[in-house]
Amino acid sequence: MPVTPVTPVTPVTPVTPVTPVTPVTPVTPVTREELTMILRQLFDTESSTYTYLIGDPATRRAALIDPVKEHLERDLRLIGELGLTLTLVLETHVHADHVTAAGELRERTGARTVGSAKGAPCISDPVADGDTLELGALRIEVLGTPGHTDDGLSYRIGDNVFTGDTLLIRGCGRADFQNGDASALYDSLVGTLFVLPDHTVVWPGHDYKGMTSSTIGEEKRHNPRVAGRTRAEFVAIMNGLGLPPPRKLDVAVPANRACGRVEL
Numbered sequence: 627m628p629v630t631p632v633t634p635v636t637p638v639t640p641v642t643p644v645t646p647v648t649p650v651t652p653v654t655p656v657t658r659e660e661l662t663m664i665l666r667q668l669f670d671t672e673s674s675t676y677t678y679l680i681g682d683p684a685t686r687r688a689a690l691i692d693p694v695k696e697h698l699e700r701d702l703r704l705i706g707e708l709g710l711t712l713t714l715v716l717e718t719h720v721h722a723d724h725v726t727a728a729g730e731l732r733e734r735t736g737a738r739t740v741g742s743a744k745g746a747p748c749i750s751d752p753v754a755d756g757d758t759l760e761l762g763a764l765r766i767e768v769l770g771t772p773g774h775t776d777d778g779l780s781y782r783i784g785d786n787v788f789t790g791d792t793l794l795i796r797g798c799g800r801a802d803f804q805n806g807d808a809s810a811l812y813d814s815l816v817g818t819l820f821v822l823p824d825h826t827v828v829w830p831g832h833d834y835k836g837m838t839s840s841t842i843g844e845e846k847r848h849n850p851r852v853a854g855r856t857r858a859e860f861v862a863i864m865n866g867l868g869l870p871p872p873r874k875l876d877v878a879v880p881a882n883r884a885c886g887r888v889e890l
């Protein structure tokens with residue numbers, strides 16, 4: 627009798643392992659806080675100086691504009707509380723009335739210090755009119771605004787401009803020391819700042835009357851030194867101010883040229 631051939635066993639198809647479903651990350655609703663540039667105005671009562679903390683809400687990168695040495699701990703605490711990382715320290719000019727915290731902030735945080743190529747030789751990144759800086763998703767435009775000093779810069783971020791001592795609220799910085807030049811200051815005010823859109827918010831480097839911010843349109847209409855004035859009238863006003871020298875001039879200028887080192 628012939629042997630019936632054994633039917634070969636069909637090999638079992640291995641079971642394809644089920645790919646686990648990746649859980650969907652819940653979408654966090656975008657809050658107003660995440661969309662709006664972080665901006666804090668800080669004040670030094672001794673020199674009436676404003677320091678500004680700017681933060682990019684998306685990357686949490688931050689910049690300080692014109693930090694004052696005596697307030698270094700205050701500023702670092704706020705940066706920590708807001709969950710920010712300091713990456714830039716911006717100087718509007720070499721100051722004569724307070725000592726900068728820029729150098730020490732660079733040492734403590736690794737932030738880059740930025741200022742005019744005509745200013746302090748110790749800065750990390752010298753910049754000039756027309757340069758741009760990035761702070762996360764924020765774009766910072768550098769505007770050359772000499773006149774109060776020859777190294778004056780303003781920084782524009784969207785609808786905000788940080789004017790240092792070039793444009794103050796209803797005033798402007800003096801132009802009688804540190805290579806100041808009233809005619810150059812007129813050009814910076816009228817030719818560089820007053821051509822910005824009227825709604826641009828002006829954040830000054832100082833205020834002595836309790837004012838905090840203004841707009842370009844407001845200053846074009848109401849700034850008594852420059853509104854409706856010719857260049858000659860402006861220069862005559864500036865040359866006739868007769869102000870005493872700033873209290874810290876002899877200490878602050880050499881210290882600030884060394885990014886805040888006062889032991890020189």
Ligand code: FE
Pocket residue numbers: 719720721722723774791799
């Ligand atoms: Fe100044």
